[in-house]
Amino acid sequence: MIFAVMRYVPFLVLAFCASCTNGEALTQRPFLQTGVIEGFYGPPWSHQDRLDVIRFMGRVGLSHYYYAPKDDPFHRAQWREPYPEDELAKLGELAAVAVESGVVFVYAISPGGSMVYADPDDYATLREKLSAIEALGVRDFALFVDDVAPTLQHQEDRQTFETLADAHASVINRLHGDLTTTGATLAVTPTTYTNAWGDREYLRRLGALVTAEVPFFWTGIDVASPEVTANQAAEWADLMSRDPLVWDNYPVNDYARWRLFLGPLGGRASDLSERTLGILANPMNEAHASMIPLATLADYVRDPQSYDSVAALQRTLTGLYGEEVTEMLDPFVTIYGDYGWESNLFESLFIPGTAIDLEAVKRGLAQLEASLRQLDSVSNSRAELQPLVEELRPFVVQTQSRLAELQADLRYVTRDGHLVFRADLDRVTVPAEHAVNVDGNLGEWAEASWKPLHGTARGTPPRIALQSDADFLYFALRIPHVPRTVNAAPRIGEGDHVALVLQADPSAPRNYLTSDDVIVLLSPPTDQAETGVLIRSMAFHGFMSKWLADNSNLRFSEFHVSTFGSEPSTGQPINAVGQAFSDGYSMEIAVPREGNDLLRLSLTVATTVGAQRRIYSLAERNYPANPATYFEVNFQ
Numbered sequence: 001m002i003f004a005v006m007r008y009v010p011f012l013v014l015a016f017c018a019s020c021t022n023g024e025a026l027t028q029r030p031f032l033q034t035g036v037i038e039g040f041y042g043p044p045w046s047h048q049d050r051l052d053v054i055r056f057m058g059r060v061g062l063s064h065y066y067y068a069p070k071d072d073p074f075h076r077a078q079w080r081e082p083y084p085e086d087e088l089a090k091l092g093e094l095a096a097v098a099v100e101s102g103v104v105f106v107y108a109i110s111p112g113g114s115m116v117y118a119d120p121d122d123y124a125t126l127r128e129k130l131s132a133i134e135a136l137g138v139r140d141f142a143l144f145v146d147d148v149a150p151t152l153q154h155q156e157d158r159q160t161f162e163t164l165a166d167a168h169a170s171v172i173n174r175l176h177g178d179l180t181t182t183g184a185t186l187a188v189t190p191t192t193y194t195n196a197w198g199d200r201e202y203l204r205r206l207g208a209l210v211t212a213e214v215p216f217f218w219t220g221i222d223v224a225s226p227e228v229t230a231n232q233a234a235e236w237a238d239l240m241s242r243d244p245l246v247w248d249n250y251p252v253n254d255y256a257r258w259r260l261f262l263g264p265l266g267g268r269a270s271d272l273s274e275r276t277l278g279i280l281a282n283p284m285n286e287a288h289a290s291m292i293p294l295a296t297l298a299d300y301v302r303d304p305q306s307y308d309s310v311a312a313l314q315r316t317l318t319g320l321y322g323e324e325v326t327e328m329l330d331p332f333v334t335i336y337g338d339y340g341w342e343s344n345l346f347e348s349l350f351i352p353g354t355a356i357d358l359e360a361v362k363r364g365l366a367q368l369e370a371s372l373r374q375l376d377s378v379s380n381s382r383a384e385l386q387p388l389v390e391e392l393r394p395f396v397v398q399t400q401s402r403l404a405e406l407q408a409d410l411r412y413v414t415r416d417g418h419l420v421f422r423a424d425l426d427r428v429t430v431p432a433e434h435a436v437n438v439d440g441n442l443g444e445w446a447e448a449s450w451k452p453l454h455g456t457a458r459g460t461p462p463r464i465a466l467q468s469d470a471d472f473l474y475f476a477l478r479i480p481h482v483p484r485t486v487n488a489a490p491r492i493g494e495g496d497h498v499a500l501v502l503q504a505d506p507s508a509p510r511n512y513l514t515s516d517d518v519i520v521l522l523s524p525p526t527d528q529a530e531t532g533v534l535i536r537s538m539a540f541h542g543f544m545s546k547w548l549a550d551n552s553n554l555r556f557s558e559f560h561v562s563t564f565g566s567e568p569s570t571g572q573p574i575n576a577v578g579q580a581f582s583d584g585y586s587m588e589i590a591v592p593r594e595g596n597d598l599l600r601l602s603l604t605v606a607t608t609v610g611a612q613r614r615i616y617s618l619a620e621r622n623y624p625a626n627p628a629t630y631f632e633v634n635f636q
Contacts, residue, residue, distance in 0.1 A: 028271065033278030034301040035064035035103070036294065037247060039144075040254040042285050044069035047090045049287035051097055052387070056291050058101025060298035065098060066142060066280060067091070068108035076110040080125050082132060092136040104140055106187070107133045112145035117152075117167035118160035126171075127178060134182060141179060143172060144189040146217075150199055150563050164191065165202045169209035176214050187245060189217040195232070196222045196544075197564045200239060207240035215277050218244035224252070224543045226341050227267035233275040245278050251293040252282040255547035256340060258350040258402070260289055260395055263337035264296035264309040264316070272304060286391040292316055292333070313337075321385060328374040331367035332392055340543035349402045351550040352621070353511030353628025356412075356419035361403060368396045411621060423509070426619040427632040430466050436474040438588045440525065440579035445476045453605060453616035462605045462616050468635055472590045473599055479524075481584040481607055492534050493557030493606075498522040498587060500574075501556075501602040503627040509600070511628040512545035513538055518568050519556055524585050525578030531587065533576050534558055536565035540625060548625035555606065555615070556624065593635065600630040 035057055038045060045053070054065050070076055074083050083091065091107070098105035109129065116122050130141055145168055152158045152167060161167040168190065176186045190206055192198030193216075207216070218236050220228045228246060237243045248268075251261035261284060272279065281297050283290035292313075299312035317326040317333070338344055345364045348354040372393060379385045406412050411422050436444055448465035455461050462479040477498065493499065504516035515537050523532035538561060540548055548554055578587040593599065603618040619631040 028305065029273050031273045031276070031278045031301050033064045033104075033245060033280060034297070035062040035066070035278075035280050036290075037066040037068055037108075037280045037282050039066065039068040039070065039108075039247070039282045040252050040285060041070045042254045042257065044072055045285075045287045047093075049387075050094055053283075053287050053291070053294075054094065054098050054103050054105075055101050056294070057103050057298075060295050061302060062103070062294070062298050064104045064106055064140075064278070064280060065094075066106040066108050067094065068110070068142065068144060070110070075108065076113065079109055079111040079115075079129065080122075082129065088132065088136070091133065091138075095136050095138050099137070105138055106140040106142055107138050108142035108144050108189075110144040110146070112148035112191070115171075116154045116156055117171050118154075118156045123171065123174065126175070130175075130179075134184065139182070139184045140187075141175075141184060142187040142189065143175060145191050146189045146193050148191060149559060150191055150202070163202065163205060165205035165209065169206055172210050172214060176211055187215045187217065189247065190240075193217055193247065194219045194221070194223050195236070203240050207242060212242055214242075215245045216240050216242060217247040217280075219247045219249055222542055222544070224249040224255075224340050225267070226339065226542070227269070228272060228279075229269040230271045230275045233272065237275055243275055243277050245280065246272070246276050248279055248281045248297075250281060250339070251284050251290055253284045253286075253340075255543060256350075257285070258395075258398065258550075259344055259346065260284065260286065260332070260336040260392070261339065262289065262292050262333045263339060264313040265293060265300050266309045266339070268300060268304070268307075270305045270307065273301075288387040289391045291320065291388075295320065321382075321388075325375070325378065325382070325385060328371055328378070331364075331371040335364050335368065336395075340546065346399055346402075347546070349399065349406065351511060351546055351626070352421045352623060353509065353549065353626055355415075356406070358414070358417055358419055365396070365399060365403065368399075372396055421628065423629060423632065426621075426630075427634065428466065429634045429636055430468045430473065431636045432468045432470055434467070435469045435472070436467055436476075436588065436590070438474070438575050438577050438590045440531075440577040440586055440588055442476055442478065442579075442586050442588070448476065450478075453603075453618060454620045454622070455614060455616035457609075457612075457614040457616075459609075462607075464603070464618060466633065468593070468633075471593055473593055473633060473635075475587075475589040475591070475603070477587040477589075477605065479584045479587070479605055479607065481609075491558035492521040492523045492532050493555065493561075494559070496524050496607050497605075498576075498589075499556055499602075499604045499606070499624065500589065500591070501624055501627075501630075502591065503600040503630060506596055506598045506600040506632075509628050511549045511626045513540045513548075513625050513627070515539040515566065516569065517627070518574075519561055519565065520574055520576075521556060521558060521561065522576050522578070522587065522589070525580045525587070531576050531578040533574070534561065535568060535574060536561035537568045538565040545625075549623060549628075551625065552621065552623050553615075554624045555604075597635050599633045600627055601633070602627075602630050 095105040152164055157167050172188055179186050192203040253261055295316040296312040300307045335345055348356040375389045379389045412419050413422050445465050450463045450465045452461045452463050460480045465476045467474045500520040502518045519536050521534040525531045575590040578585050602624045605616045607614045621629055623629045
């Protein structure tokens with residue numbers, strides 16, 4: 001392991017010296033790793049972006065760069081395939097520039113979505129893939145098994161391993177042993193990586209089985225954590241039998257592509273290094289804008305006990321761009337200087353459910369427009385400024401466009417200077433007439449009022465009718481299908497299905513789900529009229545609630561609700577029965593009213609034609625995790 005120790009020395013010296021006062025060294029344990037994980041979803045950085053970031057890291061004293069872009073196909077989805085020669089050459093250049101900059105280049109691979117852990121051929125493929133990277137001079141690697149199924153997916157694995165932890169430990173220990181023989185290192189992101197969700201028993205067992213020399217990443221108490229403390233890290237360290245590496249999901253913005261994060265790092269404890277091995281930041285899709293908060297991370301890790309976020313931001317801006325440009329950047333830094341768990345000025349434009357303060361939004365936009373004009377006027381003569389300006393520009397343009405779009409949208413109305421989402425357009429009144437025999441036979445619905453579901457696909461959409469009595473709201477669905485075979489799947493929600501989300505308290509509109517709300521997934525009926533029913537609750541808060549609230553393409557599946565959900569705490573059972581036909585299927589659903597005169601719900605139907613997934617919804621604008629947009633049913 002002498003090679004690994006030597007690779008930590010340059011940063012240790014920098015951290016030691018930056019922490020000296022009056023000739024006395026700070027006694028606090030320094031972070032062993034600091035830097036960047038390019039681990040976001042969405043468009044990866046360009047090769048030039050990566051070169052710029054690595055050189056920047058060398059200048060500010062960040063020690064490690066992890067190459068792990070989720071949407072690099074050879075890193076994740078197509079991990080078995082070797083890199084083309086030109087892409088391999090680019091990785092070699094990144095590794096060489098990292099050495100020149102005093103930065104450790106770490107190559108990460110994410111095979112967990114499809115790897116058969118018990119298959120020797122899959123392991124050989126993994127080892128061969130990493131050997132090609134080793135040939136470039138890389139000596140540091142990471143195995144990421146985050147955001148994958150929490151159970152063994154392959155028959156061979158289920159026959160070989162007792163648990164997912166056993167399978168992961170087998171691969172990790174073998175890979176660590178192989179890499180150690182060449183002087184290389186290994187770090188791991190486990191499947192459970194946050195306090196917010198996941199199987200802690202998996203992590204406990206993984207920690208007991210994997211050699212203690214392999215560090216594990218942890219994102220904190222949430223995926224994006226407002227604070228990270230030594231006590232929290234100590235709890236997690238005890239759970240996994242080693243101090244964690246902190247995967248800090250700030251300033252990453254892949255969950256909020258409508259905005260930037262330009263504020264300084266905050267909420268990280270002054271004694272965090274005592275119970276962690278390091279802190280690595282997952283940055284924005286915008287590489288040069290990321291340098292602003294990343295430089296404050298460098299300020300923090302040099303001397304956590306004296307870190308002042310406000311002063312660090314000011315030093316960063318003037319150090320990178322000078323005082324004149326810092327003044328020009330002020331509107332961007334002010335408007336985008338908050339955090340994902342806070343409310344942003346433009347948030348209401350992109351997340352339905354909150355009234356839009358037109359005066360405030362227009363004033364903020366005018367400030368950004370003026371700032372952009374000033375920056376344009378100087379960027380032609382400031383080469384280092386041009387990439388940043390080009391990254392800032394799209395956020396002004398898309399915010400302008402979004403405001404204009406909503407002002408022209410008939411689903412919004414202006415009231416007292418605010419633009420308000422008109423949920424009342426998706427509202428019906430259903431007389432409480434008579435009970436329905438829920439058996440999948442639609443004969444009782446001959447006189448009902450049927451309406452098509454909303455969708456953009458051509459062809460005949462599913463149709464729905466509603467009836468009620470004093471105790472239940474009844475749905476009838478007629479779902480045509482071409483070709484005539486329904487695309488069932490082993491897990492509900494991954495093939496054709498019906499998804500129903502019910503807001504527990506319909507009298508209090510909000511734009512996030514709580515543990516009281518109910519998610520119902522229904523599979524198409526079999527030939528024996530059997531319909532799979534899965535009922536769960538999922539609570540969202542902080543940044544997660546905002547990420548999902550403006551996602552019109554969100555689809556709940558059995559994987560999501562089983563992994564991150566829980567059993568509903570209250571409520572009567574929901575009854576659903578389907579009936580298959582040669583050209584589709586029907587379904588009847590009974591939802592308990594529980595004494596309510598109003599129900600608010602999201603209903604979507606997914607069908608598959610060829611390789612194309614088609615989604616239809618009851619509400620014209622459907623955001624399944626945002627009750628403020630739900631369809632309203634009143635009862636007479």
